[in-house]
Amino acid sequence: MGTRWEKRKGELERKIVETAIQLFRAGGFEATTMEGIAEATEIAKGTLYKYFPNKEAIINKYRKLAVQDGESELQEIISMEPDTYSRLLKVMIKINKWNEEHKDILRMNNAYRLNDLLSTKGQAIKESTLEATLLRIIRPAYEKGELRNDISAESLVRYFMSLYATYFLGWLYDGENNLGKAGLEEIVQLFLYGARK
Secondary structure (H helix, E strand, O other): HHHHHHHHHHHHHHHHHHHHHHHHHHHHHOOHHHHHHHHHHHOOOOOOOOOOOHHHHHHHHHHHHHHHHHHHHHHHHHHHHHHHHHHHHHHHHHHHHHHHHHHHHHHHHHHHHHHHHHHHHHHHHHOOOOHHHHHHHHHHHHOOOOOOOOOHHHHEEEEHHHHHHHHHHHHOOOOOOOHHHHHHHHHHHHHHHHOOO
């Protein structure tokens, strides 16, 4: 019973997200209202608010669903690559490809996403997020002694995300064509090996 309800809940949540994304792209983020999303999804406004407090939360869920939908491919990368450096770089290249294809949506969501990142400080990393994927790369390296052990694996993930966020924001708002493999390599190298000559 509970499983069937959870499945229906997940299906409705996904329907809301997909409908909202279509509306954002067709009419613009600011012009799209929560009422319009509820109407297009054919649900009551109160039901929509039970799932999402605002439009930004819908976009944030869209990103999390993308990570969830790409889970098997990301896991394959983690399993196939021979070392921590290669795993981090290949996963970030894959994430970067998705970012390039959804730049319009990311611009709508960025302020909310930064707030979401800051509010998770000290909390457990949730499943079906980029942070959880990175933790699956960093934790084994941490446990093998490849990475320093005076900082938790979760904190290392957050520091990596901070490095990436700086580069990501430049790409998102400064008009650079793409993040590029070279930039991602710099981030991974700086994270793993530091800034010392």
